Amino acid sequence: MVDTVTLKPGKERSLLRRHPWVYAGGVARVQGNPYVGDTVRVLGADGRFLGWGAFSPDSAIRVRVWSFDETDRIDAGWFAARIRRAVAARAPLAADTDAVRLVFGEADGLPGLVVDRYGDQLVMQLMAAGVERWRHDIAAALLAVTGLSDLHERSDAAAREREGLPPREGTVAGRPVGDRLPVTEHGVRYLVDVPGGHKTGFYIDQRDNRREVARRAAGRAVLNCFCYTGGFTLAALAGGASSALSIDSSGPALARAAEQQALNALPAAPCEWREADVFEALKALLAQGRRFDLIVLDPPKFAPSAHHVERAARAYKEINLKALRLLAPGGLLFTFSCSGAIDVDLFQKIVAGAVIDAGVDAQLLRRLQAGEDHPMLMTHPEGEYLKGLLLARSSAG
Ligand code: SAH
Numbered sequence: 001m002v003d004t005v006t007l008k009p010g011k012e013r014s015l016l017r018r019h020p021w022v023y024a025g026g027v028a029r030v031q032g033n034p035y036v037g038d039t040v041r042v043l044g045a046d047g048r049f050l051g052w053g054a055f056s057p058d059s060a061i062r063v064r065v066w067s068f069d070e071t072d073r074i075d076a077g078w079f080a081a082r083i084r085r086a087v088a089a090r091a092p093l094a095a096d097t098d099a100v101r102l103v104f105g106e107a108d109g110l111p112g113l114v115v116d117r118y119g120d121q122l123v124m125q126l127m128a129a130g131v132e133r134w135r136h137d138i139a140a141a142l143l144a145v146t147g148l149s150d151l152h153e154r155s156d157a158a159a160r161e162r163e164g165l166p167p168r169e170g171t172v173a174g175r176p177v178g179d180r181l182p183v184t185e186h187g188v189r190y191l192v193d194v195p196g197g198h199k200t201g202f203y204i205d206q207r208d209n210r211r212e213v214a215r216r217a218a219g220r221a222v223l224n225c226f227c228y229t230g231g232f233t234l235a236a237l238a239g240g241a242s243s244a245l246s247i248d249s250s251g252p253a254l255a256r257a258a259e260q261q262a263l264n265a266l267p268a269a270p271c272e273w274r275e276a277d278v279f280e281a282l283k284a285l286l287a288q289g290r291r292f293d294l295i296v297l298d299p300p301k302f303a304p305s306a307h308h309v310e311r312a313a314r315a316y317k318e319i320n321l322k323a324l325r326l327l328a329p330g331g332l333l334f335t336f337s338c339s340g341a342i343d344v345d346l347f348q349k350i351v352a353g354a355v356i357d358a359g360v361d362a363q364l365l366r367r368l369q370a371g372e373d374h375p376m377l378m379t380h381p382e383g384e385y386l387k388g389l390l391l392a393r394s395s396a397g
Helices: 076-089 091-095 129-133 135-146 204-216 231-238 251-263 278-287 306-326 344-358
Strands: 003-007 021-023 027-031 039-043 049-055 061-067 099-104 113-118 121-126 150-155 168-173 181-185 188-192 221-225 243-248 271-275 292-297 327-337 362-369 387-393
Touching: 003 049, 039 061, 049 129, 076 091, 076 099, 076 135, 099 204, 113 135, 121 135, 129 135, 135 150, 135 168, 188 231, 188 251, 204 231, 204 292, 204 327, 204 362, 221 231, 221 278, 221 306, 231 243, 231 251, 231 292, 243 251, 243 278, 251 271, 278 306, 292 306, 306 327, 306 344, 327 362, 344 362, 344 387
Parallel strands: 003 039, 121 150, 221 243, 221 292, 243 271, 292 327
Antiparallel strands: 003 027, 021 061, 039 049, 049 061, 099 113, 113 121, 150 168, 181 188, 327 387, 362 387
8 A cells, every 4th residue: 555645725736736845834744654855646635636745744844856757657767767768868068077967956857856967076965855765766776777887975974964864975886086087178177076075966956157267367366265265266276377375274275276276287377276265365355455366256055045045145245355355357257156045136236236335347247157057947847956157347447
């Protein structure tokens, strides 16, 4: 007998709109005795079928929907089919890079699953009870679909805590993972630290934006704030930047950045990796009267949840204001927020406020987002987290 979750009256609406989450507050009753991660049949208050989903008794998101199709059977073959579809969709990226997100959770119909590929290495992250329950089948499908043999798991994300799942990291198949996996993106080589790096080791999501920086960097003095292992800096140098100052508070990240710089035969230009707090460093640079022609602001998530939005907005405003003041006339500002709780409109308002306070004229040249291997499900806008703006400071003012 299949276990069922019946929703309260009116709570079927979001599922009917193909949003894949059922919140605990929307559940009227659970029938049967589903174990963590088991597949349940989700029914409306009137008893109609809404979807198949994974039951997560410890999470505020009580069910994550696998499928809205009653004829689907959620089994190993179903996971293999979804994974095959996701992997196939990434094929066009192979010409640009061998660092690719193969599976991006909800957007690929696999809530809670992230899979990245670095060269011949696969890395998976299981962040919900459902994918945890199907872990072995998912791993087998990943190996079969890609034809690769090395699979590492880095399920250490904070999201697992909210699901009541312990962290897990280690080799799932093949050789133990290295901390210097070479990848090449748009001709620039990086060394990915899978066990120790942020996310699964690399900010794959910024690929298109690194290329955008490279395209516009020629002859420009570049300031890269929150540079981590220097992705934007290396792209700027490859694009012919005249100099680069890169700032991060993490010494190990900067050491890795310098190592990657040495690995690439980049055009010679003065390049400084500075260990400092960006807020302090921006103040100091302003006091010194420094000017830059291209500035990147890619800070950590200032708003980890909706509670932090106000304080985060102030922090985004402060760094953008200072960056705009440091920008030479005709200069470019690449500014990002990866806070899911701050949407595109709010981020644009914050940056517009900084432009006004800085007393400069600025044009929005482009909106920036994560690459196409981080798609957003149209019915699940929460999936959009990375947003950016490319501004040009007027050359007249
Ligand atoms: N732009 C990077 C990713 C940034 S991740 C890339 O493209 O790869 C955020 C980075 O900000 C981390 O490396 C972290 O060490 C750094 N950081 C966080 N708070 C900081 C602060 N106040 N000053 C300087 N660096 C900071």
